[in-house]
Amino acid sequence: MAESKTTISLCVPSPDEWEYRQKLYLDYDSTIHNAPYGDNGIDGVWFMSEEWLRGMFENLQNKSPANGQDWYAYILADGEPVGEVMIMPRNDNLVSIVIHAEQRGKGYAEIALRLLCEKAFDEFEMPYLIDEFPPERVKAERLFTKVGFVRENNQVLRLTRESFKDFSK
Numbered sequence: 001m002a003e004s005k006t007t008i009s010l011c012v013p014s015p016d017e018w019e020y021r022q023k024l025y026l027d028y029d030s031t032i033h034n035a036p037y038g039d040n041g042i043d044g045v046w047f048m049s050e051e052w053l054r055g056m057f058e059n060l061q062n063k064s065p066a067n068g069q070d071w072y073a074y075i076l077a078d079g080e081p082v083g084e085v086m087i088m089p090r091n092d093n094l095v096s097i098v099i100h101a102e103q104r105g106k107g108y109a110e111i112a113l114r115l116l117c118e119k120a121f122d123e124f125e126m127p128y129l130i131d132e133f134p135p136e137r138v139k140a141e142r143l144f145t146k147v148g149f150v151r152e153n154n155q156v157l158r159l160t161r162e163s164f165k166d167f168s169k
Contacts, residue, residue: 008111010073010085010119012060018053020074020081029101065089066124075099075112082108085116087129095120095129097143113147121161128160 013020024030056072063069065087075083075097083099095116099109120126132155133140141151148167149157 006077006106006108007079008108008115009076010112010115011076012071012073013057015054015057015061017074018050018057021053021084022050024084024098024100027101030098064124065093065120065126071119071124073116075108077103077106077108082106083112085112087116087120087124087126089126093120093126093129095131109143110146113143117147117159117164121164126161128158130156130158132156 060070060072063071065071068089070090071087073085074081075085081100082103083097085098086096088094088096095113097109097113097116099112117129120129129149131140131144131149134154135141135151141157144157144159145151147159148164149159150163151157
């Protein structure tokens with residue numbers, strides 16, 4: 001679990017809060033799980049310009065997956081960004097979670113994923129969420145199954161609203 005007395009929350013960043021995402025995606029150790037994506041098609045590292053990020057964050061303001069719109073938030077630990085989460089309804093309710101490499105192993109991912117699921121099911125009334133990654137990503141597999149996701153095939157894990165509520169009791 002998260003370090004004692006650490007408060008974990010999700011916060012939609014304003015267009016002026018773009019710098020953390022740029023830092024996160026330029027960090028090789030934080031994004032290697034996205035290989036072979038990224039700018040060079042090898043290591044998952046992306047360069048995102050200030051202009052592009054400001055535009056992205058502007059577009060994310062007041063969005064709701066309930067309306068088929070992507071939803072993005074920073075993961076905050078005591079008010080400081082340590083990662084990000086996203087729900088992408090246009091991609092079959094795919095979720096994404098990235099914790100900066102320096103912040104891993106502190107329990108932030110599990111709390112953030114639970115908060116994301118609560119938001120998706122309670123506020124956005126989504127029927128299910130998925131993520132896609134191979135079973136060889138053992139730590140990701142452990143995290144998602146801890147929260148209640150069930151592997152459907154070699155690539156997809158799914159969590160329904162009903163099973164999350166049952167699993168969270």
